[in-house]
Amino acid sequence: MKNIAKNCKKINEIDVDTISNLNIERAVLSTIIFDPVRYEEIAVQLKPEDFYHPFHQHLFVAMEELFKGDQPIDEEFLREKLTQKNQFDEVAFLDIVAYTNPLSNANAYIKEIKAKAQKRKLLDVTTTTKKMVADGNKPGDIAANIMQQIDEISKEIDVEVVQKKIEYMQSKNKKIEKLNQLLQSQFLKLDEEKIILNEIEKLKKEIGLDEAQKWDDNIDDWLDRFDLDPDELENIEVEYLVDNLIVKQEISMIFAPAGTGKSLGAVDIANMSLINEKVERALYFDLDNGDATLAERKIHDLKKQHGKKFRYFRSGTDDVWRVIREISKRDLTNSLIVFDSAKNFMQGKDRDKNKDVSQLTEIFKRLRDKGATVIFLHHSRKPPADQNKFDQIYSGSSAWEEDTSNSFLLINNPHKNTFIFVPQKNRIGKIEEQAFQHKDNHTLQKVELQWAKEDELYEKIRDEIIDFIDTSKNKPTFSQILTHLMEMGFSKNKSNEVIQSGKGRYWKVEKVKKNNKSLFFIIEPETAETKFEIIEFEADNTDKSDKSYFRDFSKSDNCGQVRITANKSKNYVSEQNDYSKIDIPVPI
Known part of the structure; x- marks a missing residue:
């Protein structure tokens, strides 16, 4: 405990020059006054409390207010703004404007100001530490508090720099967007267009939009976070x-x-x-x-x-x-x-x-x-x-x-x-x-899919086709069946749909060599591609001698009045279902 207090005393005796540099602060502020365009560039990296001198802090705040209010950042406006707040210091202000040459590159000066500000914040930690020592806190609690404050200072600096940088780049990008909109104006002259294009290029350079960054390990490490994992994909199964x-x-x-x-x-x-x-x-x-x-x-x-x-x-x-x-x-x-x-x-x-x-x-x-x-x-x-x-x-x-x-x-x-x-x-x-x-x-x-599609009109046409084939003296052709259905009042498209879908289910087509005609025949149950065998009837009024008992099956209410199984054939298997009264043939 005594060692901590002793170290705190040494830290508090640090020379002011170690934690501040007023000349650097004046040079940066003077650069803004004599070249106000530089304000945004500098403001994204600094905040008022980064300056050590109180007047420098007030002056930087005044600059920010003038910038946001679209007012000039010059001596007269700054003097007036600070005077209104009773914060103007004539001597300190003259010391700043005495630097008449704006900095060509302010980054090194800004880094120095930030470094000094960070040292002051770390010095503030010692004040808190000293108080905790005096209050009799445990060494472990004191050490934990020190680490927490240091961590917060580090995070605060990193986040602020990123936030300010993004805000700066966004403001420049908005200017680029506005200039691009001006390029679409029908009133724009060629020489004016050139001026706008030059300004766009200048703004792009300021925020690095014109630079192609090198491909390095950093980008590869970053892309790894989003890249496809082949092992993970290989083990995925569709459920x-x-x-x-x-x-x-x-x-x-x-x-x-x-x-x-x-x-x-x-x-x-x-x-x-x-x-x-x-x-x-x-x-x-x-x-x-x-x-x-x-x-x-x-x-x-x-x-x-x-x-x-x-x-x-x-x-x-x-x-x-x-x-x-x-x-x-x-x-x-x-x-x-x-x-x-x-x-x-x-x-x-x-x-x-x-x-x-x-x-x-x-x-x-x-x-x-x-x-x-x-x-x-x-x-x-x-x-x-x-x-x-x-x-x-x-x-x-x-x-x-x-x-x-x-x-x-x-x-x-x-x-x-x-x-x-x-x-x-x-x-x-x-x-x-x-x-x-x-x-x-x-x-x-x-x-079964085809059975499910057969509506009442389908069944009427199907029954008419079966009757027509069955009663015709000579087995009919496609044209004869279609003509008969249309004479019965059925549409051509629907009739053709039923004729085609019924092949192999209710009727078959055979080509006769004698006259090279394709004739339609009724499919007997034992020769059908999809064969149905009637096992039992729960409410049966069907004439089992009727060759077209397919019609009775299809007319039954939701297919639940009869129990049917399908014999195996080259294209079909029987699908069993525990909660069904029927086994419906389903194509392989």
Whole structure:
């Protein structure tokens, strides 16, 4: 303790010249007065308390105030400013203006002023130390306090220098931007343009924009912080919430016309992800549906089933955004977040503008980067009357799809109660077109794709084709079948679609050598590419002798009235499902 007090006494006896140099301070301040343009260059490196003499501190503050007020930094304005504050010192001011030659390079002088200022701050530490010694503090506490103060002084100096330097460069860059704007003026003459270009080049040199820095170890070390880690990438495997459909920890867009079941399908995916333990929690943000709709969909049953694992938010927009902001601060690994529908989260912005849409998708990305799987629902454009429903596109800006990993068009077939997910963009994972049947317990049962697409009109045309082939005296050609269907009032496009998609399923085409015509034949069950064997009927009124019993299978309510298995063939396998009454053939 005595040694500390003894050392403090020695430090306090340091000569003033060791902690200050008034001549250097006067030279720097004089340079600003006689060459005011130099103020910014000097001000980014110094602050008032760096000067030792009190009047020098006041003078530097006055210079800053004049600069910010766009007033001249000269003798008269400085004298007036300091006099108003009762801080003017005639003798000290004359000592400064006596230096009539501005410094060509003030950096060495500035470094000296900063070094002296730092020494004074370190000297202040001794005052605190001395007081702590006198107050009887423990040596360990005194030493810790000394180290803390020294560390703060060091950090303060580093941060201030960087901050001032950036402010200086930003101010110069703003001047460059304004000058570049002037170059666009139609009133600018050639000689005036040259003056502006010269000034731009001068400003660029002042802040180093015209200099190419060397490539060295510093830049390599810095780039290592952002560079791709090959070992980390090599071990990444694509995971799915729904196999070959919804990729985990990515952003997926599902779009469809209004009223086609987007919300229902998304809730089913959330429920199945929880049941199958693909995620630990699901957060559903719904700004689209009312209470009656939620009650009809029995969302309350899912809440009771999953508890806090299934969160459903449908209150006011402000409350929803409060929740979103809060969860974005958390680790969202193994979380599914659904936005229903995206347009309601635009906060008054335009869904047709890339900039506005990107502000929302940036939030989706932030959630994804925190570990979440994000699904957002969106609307498709209203298609023309003659457009195939499978050719629809999403509404609004291209940014909706550009900022997503994968996107899907959702087609609902109410006749079969099926959802068909049609991939529109596949950036991540192996995504496939798939079909599912919605179940009352909010699950999706995978079904055979072509069967899922067959709507009521399809079945009518298919049955008409089967009857026409079966009753024709001679097996018909494509043209004869198409002509017959059009005479029955069916459209040409829809008729052609059914004829082509039914090949290998309901009928086959064989070329007859005699007249080189392609004729259509009904496929018998034992020769079909996709073979169905009727095992049992739960409510069976079907005539089993009817060769076209395919129609009875397809007409059955949501495919749940019959139990069917598929025999193996060259292109198909049977997919078993524990909670289904049917086994649906799915292409390999």
